[in-house]
Amino acid sequence: MTNTAYLSLGSNIEPRLSYLHKAIKALQQSPKIEVAAISSIYETDPVGFTEQDQFLNLVVQIRTTFSAIELLDVCLAIERELGRERKIRWGPRTIDLDILLYNHENIETEKLILPHPRMHERAFVLVPLIELDKKLIHPIKKAPFTQILNDLSDKEGVRLWKQIDGEDVYVLFEN
Numbered sequence: 472m473t474n475t476a477y478l479s480l481g482s483n484i485e486p487r488l489s490y491l492h493k494a495i496k497a498l499q500q501s502p503k504i505e506v507a508a509i510s511s512i513y514e515t516d517p518v519g520f521t522e523q524d525q526f527l528n529l530v531v532q533i534r535t536t537f538s539a540i541e542l543l544d545v546c547l548a549i550e551r552e553l554g555r556e557r558k559i560r561w562g563p564r565t566i567d568l569d570i571l572l573y574n575h576e577n578i579e580t581e582k583l584i585l586p587h588p589r590m591h592e593r594a595f596v597l598v599p600l601i602e603l604d605k606k607l608i609h610p611i612k613k614a615p616f617t618q619i620l621n622d623l624s625d626k627e628g629v630r631l632w633k634q635i636d637g638e639d640v641y642v643l644f645e646n
């Protein structure tokens with residue numbers, strides 16, 4: 472069965488764009504993952520731990536035959552391959568891949584929580600997510616993500632960095 476998932480990608484250690492590109496290429500190279508859509512790239516102010524460099528964030532929509540927990544393991548493996556170190560919670564990272572949504576599933580285990588438990592608080596997630604699909608609704612809160620973003624007190628700190636338009640995404644990453 473093919474599942475639809477949305478992943479949030481972020482990097483704030485240079486070369487940020489290259490880490491994002493390598494993570495997307497790694498997803499595409501999996502026979503069980505089709506990268507169906509890639510949002511624009513946004514430069515964003517750090518949230519949670521603010522004494523660090525600006526992030527580049529984007530969201531990808533994938534189709535996958537992996538289970539949610541298998542998909543998490545793929546994300547964690549890509550982070551390891553790209554040198555992710557966890558020294559400070561929410562601190563600097565070469566690459567971070569979070570699963571935002573997996574179908575409309577609600578999963579709560581020690582290793583995996585879906586929908587992502589903090590996605591509704593984060594403009595750096597909501598802005599690129601809504602760019603991909605303005606009709607998405609939070610499967611637990613039953614509220615449109617457009618409304619969740621509108622109601623967010625902290626909507627600042629998210630700036631369009633690179634407009635990505637279909638086939639251009641690969642040209643962008645190649646140059």
Ligand SMILES: Nc1ncnc2c1ncn2[C@@H]1O[C@H](COP(=O)(O)OP(=O)(O)OP(=O)(O)O)[C@@H](O)[C@H]1O
Pocket residue numbers: 543547557560561562567568569570571581582583584585586587588589
């Ligand atoms: N939806 C999810 N996506 C990714 N990791 C998750 C998810 N739910 C739970 N986790 C768990 O969170 C652990 C720590 O993740 P990580 O250190 O990357 O946190 P972070 O992405 O920096 O912070 P945050 O979770 O607030 O976005 C992972 O090892 C994973 O087991």
Ligand SMILES: Nc1nc2c(c(=O)[nH]1)N=C(CO)CN2
Pocket residue numbers: 480481482515516517518519520526528561567595
């Ligand atoms: N701007 C921004 N801030 C963050 C980010 C992120 O990707 N972008 N990720 C975090 C933990 O996942 C914590 N804070």
